[in-house]
Amino acid sequence: MAGHTGEALSKGEIWGGGRSPFGVTYGKLMMWLFLVSDALTFSGLLIGYGYIRHTYEAWPVGEKVFQSLPFAGDGFPLIYVALMTFILIVSSVTMVLAVEAGHRMDKKGIIKWLTLTVIGGLFFLLSQVWEWSHFIHGGGGYITTTTGQVYHLGHLEEDLHANADGSYQMPEHLMLVQNKYSEGEATIIEGAEAVKIWGTMSDYYHGANMLRNEYAPHAPQYANFFFFITGFHGFHVFSGVVINLLILLQVMKGAYDKRGHYEMVEKTGLYWHFVDLVWVFVFTFYYLV
Amino acid sequence: MNMERDDLIVNDSYAVNAKHDEAHGKEMRKTILKVTVILSLITAFEVLIGATIPRESGTALWTTVKFGFIFLTLVKAAYIVLKFMHLGDERRNLKFVVLLPYTAFILYLIFIAITESNYVFDMFQAG
Numbered sequence: 558m559a560g561h562t563g564e565a566l567s568k569g570e571i572w573g574g575g576r577s578p579f580g581v582t583y584g585k586l587m588m589w590l591f592l593v594s595d596a597l598t599f600s601g602l603l604i605g606y607g608y609i610r611h612t613y614e615a616w617p618v619g620e621k622v623f624q625s626l627p628f629a630g631d632g633f634p635l636i637y638v639a640l641m642t643f644i645l646i647v648s649s650v651t652m653v654l655a656v657e658a659g660h661r662m663d664k665k666g667i668i669k670w671l672t673l674t675v676i677g678g679l680f681f682l683l684s685q686v687w688e689w690s691h692f693i694h695g696g697g698g699y700i701t702t703t704t705g706q707v708y709h710l711g712h713l714e715e716d717l718h719a720n721a722d723g724s725y726q727m728p729e730h731l732m733l734v735q736n737k738y739s740e741g742e743a744t745i746i747e748g749a750e751a752v753k754i755w756g757t758m759s760d761y762y763h764g765a766n767m768l769r770n771e772y773a774p775h776a777p778q779y780a781n782f783f784f785f786i787t788g789f790h791g792f793h794v795f796s797g798v799v800i801n802l803l804i805l806l807q808v809m810k811g812a813y814d815k816r817g818h819y820e821m822v823e824k825t826g827l828y829w830h831f832v833d834l835v836w837v838f839v840f841t842f843y844y845l846v
Numbered sequence: 847m848n849m850e851r852d853d854l855i856v857n858d859s860y861a862v863n864a865k866h867d868e869a870h871g872k873e874m875r876k877t878i879l880k881v882t883v884i885l886s887l888i889t890a891f892e893v894l895i896g897a898t899i900p901r902e903s904g905t906a907l908w909t910t911v912k913f914g915f916i917f918l919t920l921v922k923a924a925y926i927v928l929k930f931m932h933l934g935d936e937r938r939n940l941k942f943v944v945l946l947p948y949t950a951f952i953l954y955l956i957f958i959a960i961t962e963s964n965y966v967f968d969m970f971q972a973g
Contacts, residue, residue, distance in 0.1 A: 579937055579939050585861075589943075600955065604959045608963045611963035618901045620896050620900075620901075643889065660865045660866050817862055818862045823864075826931075833930075834931075837919055841892075846915050
């Protein structure tokens with residue numbers, strides 16, 4: 558690597574001008590500095606999330622909220638997020654293989670690995686779309702009673718039907734759940750007792766938006782941070798896919814072959830790994846702990 | 847290309863010289879494979895623990911699990927930054943310029959956020 562060759566230089570030579578003290582090109586140094594500033598932004602979001610969460614006594618449990626799979630339904634805690642994480646890790650691997658091929662001026666190898674990276678990124682984005690849609694739609698909703706108690710509903714096959722006066726038709730098989738998303742064992746209330754509670758209902762809500770969400774009825778910030786953190790990250794993935802695609806086209810055109818090196822692939826690779834790096838932290842702090 | 851002065855600013859010789867042969871490439875691909883396996887195994891382990899040990903704030907078990915998760919995350923992050931982003935192969939100056947300002951700011955921000963949120967929490971509890 559280029560950095561090694563300069564390691565033995567004296568201090569005066571390194572800082573004396575006429576060369577990069579960092580042993581990299583201007584473009585690569587700027588990419589690193591940009592990533593540092595972007596990392597500060599993401600850290601700000603995650604620490605802000607931690608701050609808000611810490612001011613509440615109760616907070617939804619990740620493995621209870623995120624436990625569905627497309628086509629398979631509920632009961633798979635964290636599996637879908639793990640799958641998304643794995644997709645991103647794999648696309649990071651194909652990226653680093655593209656960079657490695659670039660160092661050998663292996664144009665065919667770069668095209669192969671970069672194409673796979675773009676496909677991996679698209680898969681991640683599509684997964685994100687499903688995740689968001691599922692999160693926004695919710696899993697049954699909750700009712701508030703006139704005494705201020707909150708009961709979640711069990712899984713519903715279809716949405717509740719609203720009457721003309723704004724109340725809701727009771728589902729055929731009424732199942733109320735306490736601690737559905739919060740810490741502790743979930744308790745299920747059925748039969749006559751559930752019907753009695755249903756009679757004192759003052760409000761029904763399901764799904765999630767910026768104002769309310771069924772996962773944390775007391776804390777709209779739970780959904781806000783979900784949208785902002787995964788959304789900001791998803792936007793980075795989207796930009797990454799676009800940039801990778803543009804670089805791929807340039808590689809195919811032979812622009813970097815003519816230039817004599819594939820550092821552009823390396824620089825866009827840095828960005829792509831950074832996107833993976835951020836997801837590792839989002840995965841831990843939003844879903845796991 | 848200028849091979850003696852490999853780190854001149856005036857041309858892109860850093861990039862030109864950042865090349866390796868097939869033998870070195872083979873070694874690198876082996877490292878990449880190793881890191882891939884490590885990252886995947888850690889993620890699988892995290893999911894297994896996350897799905898089997900329920901969150902119970904305040905218990906010793908959960909506190910251990912929580913800090914275990916954070917530790918494993920830092921391990922994964924280190925592998926990505928040092929091996930995939932090759933920061934481990936860069937000159938010391940670049941390592942410091944990337945890691946030191948970030949670490950200093952973030953440690954401070956975490957300290958401030960914990961202190962402040964503890965205070966706000968107490969205020970909410972007191973009514």
